[in-house]
Amino acid sequence: MIRFEQVVKTFPDGTTAVDHLSLEAPTGKITVLVGPSGCGKTTSLRMINRMIDPTGGRILIDDQDVMDVDAPKLRRGIGYVIQHAGLFPHRTVADNVATVPLLLGTPKAEAKERAHEVLELVGLPGDFADRYPAQLSGGQQQRVGVARALAADPPVMLMDEPFSAVDPVVRDQLQDEFLRLQSELGKTIVFVTHDIDEAIKLGDQVAVMRVGGKLAQLAEPAYLLAHPIDDFVSDFIGRDRGYRALSFTESPRLPLAPEPSVALGATVDEARAATGDDWLLVVADGRPQGWIEPERITAPIEQGMLHRGGTVATEHGPLRAALDAALSSPSRRGVIVDDDGKLLGTVRAHQVLSAIERADRPEVHEEDIAPTESVGEAAP
Amino acid sequence: MKTLDLSYVSDNWSDIVHRAWQHAVLAGLPLLIGLAIALPLGWWARRSTRLRPFLIGGAGLLYTIPSLALLIVMPVILGTKILSPWNVIVAMTLYTLALLVRTVADGLSAVPGDVEQAATAMGYTPVKRFFGVDLPLAIPVIAGGLRVAAVSNVSIVSVASLLGVSQLGYYITNGYQRSYSIEVWVGIIGCLVLALLFDLIIQLVSRALTPWLRVRGAS
Numbered sequence: 001m002i003r004f005e006q007v008v009k010t011f012p013d014g015t016t017a018v019d020h021l022s023l024e025a026p027t028g029k030i031t032v033l034v035g036p037s038g039c040g041k042t043t044s045l046r047m048i049n050r051m052i053d054p055t056g057g058r059i060l061i062d063d064q065d066v067m068d069v070d071a072p073k074l075r076r077g078i079g080y081v082i083q084h085a086g087l088f089p090h091r092t093v094a095d096n097v098a099t100v101p102l103l104l105g106t107p108k109a110e111a112k113e114r115a116h117e118v119l120e121l122v123g124l125p126g127d128f129a130d131r132y133p134a135q136l137s138g139g140q141q142q143r144v145g146v147a148r149a150l151a152a153d154p155p156v157m158l159m160d161e162p163f164s165a166v167d168p169v170v171r172d173q174l175q176d177e178f179l180r181l182q183s184e185l186g187k188t189i190v191f192v193t194h195d196i197d198e199a200i201k202l203g204d205q206v207a208v209m210r211v212g213g214k215l216a217q218l219a220e221p222a223y224l225l226a227h228p229i230d231d232f233v234s235d236f237i238g239r240d241r242g243y244r245a246l247s248f249t250e251s252p253r254l255p256l257a258p259e260p261s262v263a264l265g266a267t268v269d270e271a272r273a274a275t276g277d278d279w280l281l282v283v284a285d286g287r288p289q290g291w292i293e294p295e296r297i298t299a300p301i302e303q304g305m306l307h308r309g310g311t312v313a314t315e316h317g318p319l320r321a322a323l324d325a326a327l328s329s330p331s332r333r334g335v336i337v338d339d340d341g342k343l344l345g346t347v348r349a350h351q352v353l354s355a356i357e358r359a360d361r362p363e364v365h366e367e368d369i370a371p372t373e374s375v376g377e378a379a380p
Numbered sequence: 381m382k383t384l385d386l387s388y389v390s391d392n393w394s395d396i397v398h399r400a401w402q403h404a405v406l407a408g409l410p411l412l413i414g415l416a417i418a419l420p421l422g423w424w425a426r427r428s429t430r431l432r433p434f435l436i437g438g439a440g441l442l443y444t445i446p447s448l449a450l451l452i453v454m455p456v457i458l459g460t461k462i463l464s465p466w467n468v469i470v471a472m473t474l475y476t477l478a479l480l481v482r483t484v485a486d487g488l489s490a491v492p493g494d495v496e497q498a499a500t501a502m503g504y505t506p507v508k509r510f511f512g513v514d515l516p517l518a519i520p521v522i523a524g525g526l527r528v529a530a531v532s533n534v535s536i537v538s539v540a541s542l543l544g545v546s547q548l549g550y551y552i553t554n555g556y557q558r559s560y561s562i563e564v565w566v567g568i569i570g571c572l573v574l575a576l577l578f579d580l581i582i583q584l585v586s587r588a589l590t591p592w593l594r595v596r597g598a599s
Contacts, residue, residue, distance in 0.1 A: 075501055
């Protein structure tokens with residue numbers, strides 16, 4: 001657990017970057033610090049591994065004041081990932097990843113072996129190990145950055161906008177993989193971002209900070225979306241928060257209607273016989289592939305003929321996915337599948353909305369007037 | 381114009397090689413000593429914004445001292461004999477420093493900020509970071525400065541022949557006094573070849589030390 005106790009950072013020029021910050025980052029969880037630029041989130045992060053020393057208050061890692069530990073030694077026990085990865089351009093990928101084990105005195109062969117293991121873990125196959133960072137794409141460099149931070153298996157990881165310099169598709173992919181990794185590794189993570197969507201997607205708890213280095217609200221993402229504490233937080237969370245909050249509500253049993261379907265390769269006559277509707281679902285091996293309009297086709301169904309606009313939701317997935325499946329489907333019937341991706345049936349938007357109306361919203365914490373008080377509840 | 385009589389070169393070949401070697405040592409040794417001193421000074425200048433102007437300005441000022449004056453003053457300062465090669469070596473080291481302190485500071489400044497930051501955050505101590513990260517990445521810039529210093533040293537060393545210290549400059553001054561142009565040419569071409577040789581060696585070493593700069597670009 002990382003604990004900030006009334007931490008203050010005033011720079012020599014008199015600006016206060018962090019103003020009496022108190023919060024806890026519970027063990028094994030992701031705590032996201034989010035806020036506009038100038039809110040002191042990065043400064044707060046860097047005080048944990050003493051890249052910056054606080055001018056007041058204390059930061060404790062498992063009850064040990066970080067100021068009592070020799071800085072380089074402290075840092076070797078804390079993984080650190082930054083925006084542009086900051087890889088050493090003069091070292092191969094494997095040597096980059098082996099950096100901290102080597103600093104800790106691990107024998108060279110062992111460190112190299114460890115590097116290969118971790119690279120595998122972040123999805124970079126063996127032949128990347130001997131390349132230089134300049135030979136990798138931005139997304140791949142960022143994976144190496146994560147691997148390097150994980151190499152010495154530190155219990156704590158600090159991440160400073162690690163995914164904000166890559167394109168949105170890659171970012172989404174990296175975020176998903178990061179969550180998968182974290183579910184396996186269970187590190188204590190402090191994650192800084194200016195992107196509230198990223199904060200809500202990744203955080204077990206989210207600390208919204210305001211300019212001047214004050215904590216505005218600390219809460220779980222679903223709670224934050226449902227009950228922003230003031231105008232600053234609600235403005236910062238932005239629009240669509242009602243819709244986005246549905247990401248955290250698991251679908252109840254939805255009233256699924258059986259959906260007629262044909263397999264890929266079906267003839268025109270088979271397709272027209274299967275449904276009286278304008279739109280017909282095409283499956284392969286039981287898995288939905290896309291929609292076609294039977295009246296418009298003139299040849300057996302191929303992949304290239306499919307309308308792919310519709311999204312697919314899983315049975316017990318979030319309500320947001322179910323609603324989106326209905327809204328995005330050309331037939332207005334949202335496709336629902338089981339955990340293996342096999343077709344279960346379809347649901348209509350109004351049915352999802354009824355389910356939403358019946359779903360619970362997170363209840364307001366009574367003590368939420370003083371945000372620092374809710375810290376204890378988020379701790380495990 | 382008379383045809384050049386190349387027999388002077390073949391007759392004096394072993395003497396020319398000997399003086400070329402002395403010239404190489406007088407110009408080359410100060411390069412190494414100067415680099416060794418410039419590394420900590422440049423590192424210091426890079427770290428301390430207050431000392432930076434003094435270190436870099438002070439070093440730069442050394443270069444404005446006329447070489448002949450510096451060579452004459454050296455025995456007085458060092459207490460060496462007037463013909464001692466150390467006078468030349470120390471003087472040349474000062475000129476090397478004049479060029480390299482700034483180069484080293486510039487080279488270290490060229491290390492990307494996020495790389496430095498990452499190195500510190502990984503738990504590098506300042507000394508380990510200097511040799512493990514900053515210095516290797518500064519090699520291309522430092523090598524550039526060394527090339528300038530090498531050529532400058534080779535040319536300034538020839539002045540030392542006025543003091544009687546043996547090297548290739550001897551052929552230039554001696555040939556000039558005797559109005560024997562082929563001898564002057566031996567001195568000039570010898571210096572030129574030596575300077576090119578230094579330049580080539582520095583480039584090759586720099587290349588060998590920076591394999592990451594020659595990999596094919598990002599895929």
